[in-house]
Amino acid sequence: MSNGFLRRLRSGSLELISPLVVLIVWQILAKTNAIDTRFWPAPTDIISQLWDGLFHGSLAHDTWLTTVRLVIGLAIGGVAGLIAGLAMGLWRPARLALRPLIAMTYPIPKIAILPLFLVLFGIGETSKWMLVAVGVFYMVAINTLAGINTIESVLDETATVYRISWWRRIRTVTIPGAMPLIITGLELGIGVGFLLVVAAEFVSSQSGLGYAIWQAWQTFNVPLMYAALAVVAIYGILIQLLSRWLNRRLVGWRSQAD
Amino acid sequence: MPTLKHQPVADMPVGPGTAEALEIRDLSFAYEGRRGHSQVLDRVTLDVEQGEFICLIGPSGCGKTSLLRILAGLEKPVDRKMLRWPGVHPRAGFIFQARSVFPWMSVEDNVAYGIDPKVPKEQRVQRTSEWVERMGLTPYAKRKGFELSGGMAQRVAIARALAAETELLLCDEPFAAVDEPTRLLLQQDLIAAWRVTRPTVFFVTHSISEAILLADRIVLMTSVPATVRTIAPSPFPRPRDSFSIGEMDGYSDLAHVLWEELREEMQSQREGRRR
Numbered sequence: 001m002s003n004g005f006l007r008r009l010r011s012g013s014l015e016l017i018s019p020l021v022v023l024i025v026w027q028i029l030a031k032t033n034a035i036d037t038r039f040w041p042a043p044t045d046i047i048s049q050l051w052d053g054l055f056h057g058s059l060a061h062d063t064w065l066t067t068v069r070l071v072i073g074l075a076i077g078g079v080a081g082l083i084a085g086l087a088m089g090l091w092r093p094a095r096l097a098l099r100p101l102i103a104m105t106y107p108i109p110k111i112a113i114l115p116l117f118l119v120l121f122g123i124g125e126t127s128k129w130m131l132v133a134v135g136v137f138y139m140v141a142i143n144t145l146a147g148i149n150t151i152e153s154v155l156d157e158t159a160t161v162y163r164i165s166w167w168r169r170i171r172t173v174t175i176p177g178a179m180p181l182i183i184t185g186l187e188l189g190i191g192v193g194f195l196l197v198v199a200a201e202f203v204s205s206q207s208g209l210g211y212a213i214w215q216a217w218q219t220f221n222v223p224l225m226y227a228a229l230a231v232v233a234i235y236g237i238l239i240q241l242l243s244r245w246l247n248r249r250l251v252g253w254r255s256q257a258d
Numbered sequence: 259m260p261t262l263k264h265q266p267v268a269d270m271p272v273g274p275g276t277a278e279a280l281e282i283r284d285l286s287f288a289y290e291g292r293r294g295h296s297q298v299l300d301r302v303t304l305d306v307e308q309g310e311f312i313c314l315i316g317p318s319g320c321g322k323t324s325l326l327r328i329l330a331g332l333e334k335p336v337d338r339k340m341l342r343w344p345g346v347h348p349r350a351g352f353i354f355q356a357r358s359v360f361p362w363m364s365v366e367d368n369v370a371y372g373i374d375p376k377v378p379k380e381q382r383v384q385r386t387s388e389w390v391e392r393m394g395l396t397p398y399a400k401r402k403g404f405e406l407s408g409g410m411a412q413r414v415a416i417a418r419a420l421a422a423e424t425e426l427l428l429c430d431e432p433f434a435a436v437d438e439p440t441r442l443l444l445q446q447d448l449i450a451a452w453r454v455t456r457p458t459v460f461f462v463t464h465s466i467s468e469a470i471l472l473a474d475r476i477v478l479m480t481s482v483p484a485t486v487r488t489i490a491p492s493p494f495p496r497p498r499d500s501f502s503i504g505e506m507d508g509y510s511d512l513a514h515v516l517w518e519e520l521r522e523e524m525q526s527q528r529e530g531r532r533r
Binding site: 168 | 330331332350351352354356357358360361362363371372375402403404422
């Protein structure tokens with residue numbers, strides 16, 4: 001086990017080499033004025049800006065507000081998507097009714113409905129929650145349906161033979177069986193939702209990471225812009241770690257099930 | 259609770275009981291596909307007694323599996339009145355050839371799965387642990403289904419079926435996908451389990467020797483659309499042993515007769531002959 005840990009650490013640290021090289025080269029080029037530091041400020045300057053922003057400025061607060069919007073939108077869209085996906089997977093009339101609607105509206109770039117949502121829900125928080133929710137909804141609904149279709153029919157028939165009630169069957173067969181793809185749907189949903197919330201904050205907000213990036217552009221504070229982008233990048237890494245953890249915890253059976 | 263695994267089976271009354279378990283009268287069945295109607299079962303008639311062990315053999319694709327699925331309630335026959343149960347539809351259990359253990363549940367939860375939720379929890383727990391023990395699964399009780407070998411998964415499926423107080427146990431070539439030594443053990447496990455609660459068993463197999471080893475009566479089906487061709491008792495006293503049963507009087511005669519008839523049916527299926 002410690003061996004595996006060391007190996008993981010070693011291969012993990014190998015993966016750190018190329019980003020470090022990029023940062024070092026960038027630092028050297030910036031400090032020797034080989035590149036224009038108005039557009040490419042030195043990494044050390046970005047880090048100190050990040051530090052300032054997080055502990056003296058509003059960057060921490062902005063990150064928090066964006067997170068809250070993302071989580072609320074994720075909850076609304078995730079629950080709705082799960083219910084819609086389960087309904088489509090388990091009940092033919094629901095599939096016949098919902099699938100064409102989803103197929104028709106899915107290709108619309110979700111950001112294009114932001115103005116409509118601003119009209120419908122106002123410029124406040126609701127429009128951002130709903131925009132995130134819509135993006136998450138499609139990912140979760142489509143993947144839940146696909147997940148239900150991957151469940152081996154023999155498991156379904158086992159539940160039928162033992163006359164399992166429909167609610168118990170959903171709890172013990174449908175949801176666990178579809179869980180690998182439900183998690184995939186959530187991961188994709190978080191990605192889409194993050195994109196949407198930042199984009200919405202660009203135009204219709206006085207706070208949040210998107211607002212901070214937009215504000216940095218308007219005041220030509222390029223280091224702050226990079227600092228906000230760094231927060232966005234760290235955010236992405238954390239989301240990946242979270243989904244890896246979810247996968248291990250909830251669908252460990254999948255690794256050897258086939 | 260003594261474990262019954264792999265020890266010589268105690269002497270018990272041999273052969274079928276007396277109560278009628280099931281009457282199948284002129285049961286027909288067809289699949290409705292895109293290319294139309296395909297007749298699978300054609301007027302199958304069979305009387306089965308309570309606690310009897312029936313082995314079904316016949317050419318592959320002849321409809322044995324369809325018969326089991328109808329008995330389990332997984333398919334609806336054309337005319338449901340063609341199946342006559344003495345009382346209500348019996349509690350059925352099914353042991354599939356494919357892996358039917360839930361990979362995300364522990365062995366215990368799998369075994370407990372079919373027990374009627376109306377049974378008090380204490381009893382459910384006790385019955386589960388009894389069957390986990392009888393099938394030699396106690397050391398693996400907390401393992402998840404995906405961690406089990408093929409043979410172990412089938413033992414869980416047997417335990418699950420019998421813990422559910424199944425009155426009708428349907429086995430669709432359950433041991434076809436495991437290696438020979440595992441199959442020999444599983445055959446003994448199944449017989450030992452059957453002798454505890456004595457469900458009526460329908461066991462589909464491709465192996466004549468497996469049928470003679472396990473069955474009270476062997477039902478040979480015709481080529482598709484299938485009906486009953488021959489019903490032959492397997493008269494050998496229990497407990498039976500996989501190897502010495504072959505040396506008993508009448509064994510090779512029975513095996514030969516079954517093989518001749520099975521071969522004819524396979525030939526006619528190959529030639530696409532219709533009865």
